[in-house]
Amino acid sequence: MHLSVLPIVASLLAAAVSIHAADSRKQWPQWRGPLANGVAPEAKPPVTWSESSHLKWKFEIPGYGTSTPIIWEDQIFLLTALPVSAAAPESKPTPPAPQTSGNEAPRPGAGPRPGAGGGPPRGGGGGMRSEAPTVPHRFLVMAVERKTGRELWRSVAREEIPHEGHHRDHGFASHSPVTDGDGLYVHYGSRGLHAYDLKGNKRWEKDLGRMQTRNGFGEGSAPALHGNFLIVNWDHEGADFVAAFDKRTGKELWRQQRDEPTTWTTPLVVEHGGKAQVVVSATQRVRSYDLETGKQVWECGGMTGNVIPTPVAAFGHVYAISGFRGAALLAIKLGQEGDLTDSPAITWKHAKNTPYVPSPLLYGERLYFFSVNNAMLSSFHAKEGKALIDAERLTGLNGVYASPLGADGRVYLVGRDGKTMVIKDADTLEVLATNILEDEFDASPAAVGTQLFLRGKKNLYCLEGS
Numbered sequence: 001m002h003l004s005v006l007p008i009v010a011s012l013l014a015a016a017v018s019i020h021a022a023d024s025r026k027q028w029p030q031w032r033g034p035l036a037n038g039v040a041p042e043a044k045p046p047v048t049w050s051e052s053s054h055l056k057w058k059f060e061i062p063g064y065g066t067s068t069p070i071i072w073e074d075q076i077f078l079l080t081a082l083p084v085s086a087a088a089p090e091s092k093p094t095p096p097a098p099q100t101s102g103n104e105a106p107r108p109g110a111g112p113r114p115g116a117g118g119g120p121p122r123g124g125g126g127g128m129r130s131e132a133p134t135v136p137h138r139f140l141v142m143a144v145e146r147k148t149g150r151e152l153w154r155s156v157a158r159e160e161i162p163h164e165g166h167h168r169d170h171g172f173a174s175h176s177p178v179t180d181g182d183g184l185y186v187h188y189g190s191r192g193l194h195a196y197d198l199k200g201n202k203r204w205e206k207d208l209g210r211m212q213t214r215n216g217f218g219e220g221s222a223p224a225l226h227g228n229f230l231i232v233n234w235d236h237e238g239a240d241f242v243a244a245f246d247k248r249t250g251k252e253l254w255r256q257q258r259d260e261p262t263t264w265t266t267p268l269v270v271e272h273g274g275k276a277q278v279v280v281s282a283t284q285r286v287r288s289y290d291l292e293t294g295k296q297v298w299e300c301g302g303m304t305g306n307v308i309p310t311p312v313a314a315f316g317h318v319y320a321i322s323g324f325r326g327a328a329l330l331a332i333k334l335g336q337e338g339d340l341t342d343s344p345a346i347t348w349k350h351a352k353n354t355p356y357v358p359s360p361l362l363y364g365e366r367l368y369f370f371s372v373n374n375a376m377l378s379s380f381h382a383k384e385g386k387a388l389i390d391a392e393r394l395t396g397l398n399g400v401y402a403s404p405l406g407a408d409g410r411v412y413l414v415g416r417d418g419k420t421m422v423i424k425d426a427d428t429l430e431v432l433a434t435n436i437l438e439d440e441f442d443a444s445p446a447a448v449g450t451q452l453f454l455r456g457k458k459n460l461y462c463l464e465g466s
Helices: 002-024
Strands: 055-060 070-072 075-083 137-145 151-160 183-187 193-197 202-206 224-226 229-234 240-246 252-258 268-272 275-280 286-290 296-300 312-314 317-322 328-333 346-350 361-363 366-371 374-381 386-393 405-407 410-414 419-424 431-436 446-448 451-455 459-464
Touching: 070 446, 193 229, 224 268, 240 275, 268 312, 286 317, 312 361, 361 405, 366 386, 405 446
Parallel strands: none
Antiparallel strands: 055 459, 070 075, 075 137, 137 151, 183 193, 193 202, 224 229, 229 240, 240 252, 268 275, 275 286, 286 296, 312 317, 317 328, 328 346, 361 366, 366 374, 374 386, 405 410, 410 419, 419 431, 446 451, 451 459
């Protein structure tokens, strides 16, 4: 009797897993989207918008952060750091936000804006970093309702005085969270690793120590999630490691020591030959680790310094890229072991006009990327390594930190000055629209359904197509 039930139960569980995997394509569950390549495969966001057109709502964000919002069903999850001196008492969920044209004056009592203690000052020690704060900060995890833009809940992951400052252009909340639709996982670096349910109840937390970043530039690597494995990269100016944790309990499953200067890249999990591996890019080496054991599979030299972009993968290759004080793009063939530097495993390479901060977009067979942090776009045929668009300047777009997004046959390119250019996903550069909002954008965009989400320095925008 019981044995006859087992096949039915197994079938139902398999179906549930399949439905969950398919459903994740409709969400934005992690930093580079459901496919970890910058593509929203089921989304149809708008082409044009403004402060008075196709704006469903905007939510004023307390504190400051540059991490990408992630979305699951009707919840949007945000990280932000708020000085305690500016923080309001712990709040209950707020009433629905009114529909807005975007022309209203700031609300009384609004939190500080960047440069006023809530975000990066335009100056400070070292020219590109701020001095260590002297006041405690609340490191917040927040949920916003996707339909209305009202706050659903917030939780203080940690409250403390940060031990070092950060680069003037980001802050203390540059790590994007990740979700599987059941749990929400937050790597706040020196402020710990945290797991929540989607109602804001904390399940567990883990302290991994303190980072000392190069030049005090601050932290910003997001975690990766695959099955029950939660992977964290910890490259700084001290003892480095990459580690995997059980997402259900926080138990450390394995840890591999590394030797790298500070990186801000996010691990990428790829499957090849029936096995999953964790690819982590860095200054000295791009390395791959077996997901189950943590054992190193392969390594490859060739990146530049200060690696920030996250690799992408397809067609049996990993595409690793960086662009600080040099330029590097390597198409690394999977299925190899050992040191692949300058080996036949490098199918093709490119050594100019690669990105410093933005990660690449792999949309179909086209690999899109910026030049350093400039509005100069390149596109390469990922399989052949052939240049399709070669560092063409995007007139009207000034400065880029956000990574490109692909959706519905279009590519969305977000500038730091409030402008977003929408181009056709094609072999040649064809601009469809240039849109302007009254904010500045360093965080990368996300898209779900008919909506595009842009996180500015002040507001989270929900833009909706017809």
